[in-house]
């Protein structure tokens with residue numbers, strides 16, 4: 001006997017063969033009610049995820065973890081401290097069999113000492129390991145390890161945006177060949193649920209527009225500059241001191257981390273692969289105190305913003321064109337994302353028929369990220385034991401990433417040109433300013449709606465810092 005499924009039709013209980021053995025646990029009922037014609041036909045399905053009040057058998061699932069750093073340690077700790085609670089809630093008891101690390105000499109959590117190995121085969125080639133949790137980061141050797149696991153039919157949970165945003169095709173092929181699934185809620189915005197909503201809950205929606213703050217480090221730096229008048233360098237130093245920024249902060253401040261996350265979100269929205277290299281990006285190194293002050297005194301917040309616009313969709317032909325960017329942007333203070341400050345992340349989107357939606361919360365840190373990893377782990381385990389089926393890692397539409405040339409407003413700051421010279425250069429290019437003011441050194445202002453290419457050409461000609469105005 002294994003998972004016990006019960007169909008009750010007019011109160012007649014039918015038992016469906018089940019999988020696995022162990023204790024019975026309380027389960028949440030998930031009744032589906034169907035009414036057919038005039039006769040009420042009630043089908044009460046005990047669904048795959050065990051939930052209070054029903055009888056579902058406890059199943060042990062054996063897992064291997066690749067990486068025991070910030071996130072890996074938090075996941076391991078949660079499984080240790082709350083494993084029994086999780087088992088009673090999900091019907092799955094996890095057994096961690098092996099943990100891959102790089103440096104066997106490093107001091108570890110004593111509970112993990114007997115499990116660590118530096119030999120990847122002990123995880124990837126152990127037939128008893130059903131789910132591999134990849135938390136080592138980087139492109140290689142993570143790609144090889146994940147491919148090997150998928151090819152063997154192991155389910156894979158990963159938090160690795162670097163890997164995903166560069167290897168959609170390879171990973172899709174590996175999933176198909178091993179008939180396995182890959183789950184990656186933790187790869188974008190830490191604890192904030194956005195991947196599963198896009199892959200499942202919002203699957204029936206057409207999403208045309210998305211704005212996202214998906215890098216907590218830069219959000220912290222810009223919040224510091226705004227609320228404490230700090231310079232970029234001072235704010236970054238504080239972020240490093242508090243552990244919010246790496247010693248080498250370039251992936252964050254140059255927008256690479258956010259671009260990887262935007263590639264993942266775009267892939268799910270466009271139903272086909274979008275790669276890191278296709279996302280146009282600029283970071284926040286050039287942002288000055290003057291920009292932050294100008295934004296605030298004119299009703300905006302300056303953010304590093306990921307932006308996505310679907311430009312056209314041909315669902316019959318299976319293709320979609322989209323613009324995807326990461327760049328500094330002025331966000332009106334009444335925009336739902338304007339209040340997403342400090343290290344928080346936020347994703348706002350416009351969907352049809354759902355309307356506008358906002359997702360926000362902690363985008364990084366061991367415990368916050370572990371939340372998403374564990375949610376995926378339970379789903380992956382359900383797939384491993386046949387209680388659920390995985391969705392494809394990504395669709396197969398052709399996605400072309402293009403510049404959005406529809407006119408929009410732009411903020412420009414020129415340090416070496418006064419208001420008059422700036423206005424004159426803009427006029428010769430046919431660009432109008434709606435607001436142009438003298439800055440401490442040069443001038444800054446907001447254009448009337450202007451195509452991106454033209455605004456960027458003006459910025460280039462005048463040596464200006466440029467930011468999109470939402």
Ligand SMILES: NC(=O)c1ccc[n+]([C@@H]2O[C@H](COP(=O)([O-])OP(=O)(O)OC[C@H]3O[C@@H](n4cnc5c(N)ncnc54)[C@H](OP(=O)(O)O)[C@@H]3O)[C@@H](O)[C@H]2O)c1
Pocket residue numbers: 066067068069070071072100101102103104106134135136137138140141159160161162186187190363364365366369
């Ligand atoms: N940190 C966060 O807040 C956060 C948030 C969201 C997503 N993520 C993602 O989660 C993943 C892990 O991040 P992290 O911050 O936990 O990283 P981390 O602290 O640097 O830990 C990486 C772990 O992987 C191991 N490792 C690295 N390369 C290896 C190799 N070649 N062979 C064997 N083991 C190797 C390391 O071993 P040693 O212990 O021996 O060095 C370490 O245990 C990354 O993909 C990251 O982007 C992180």
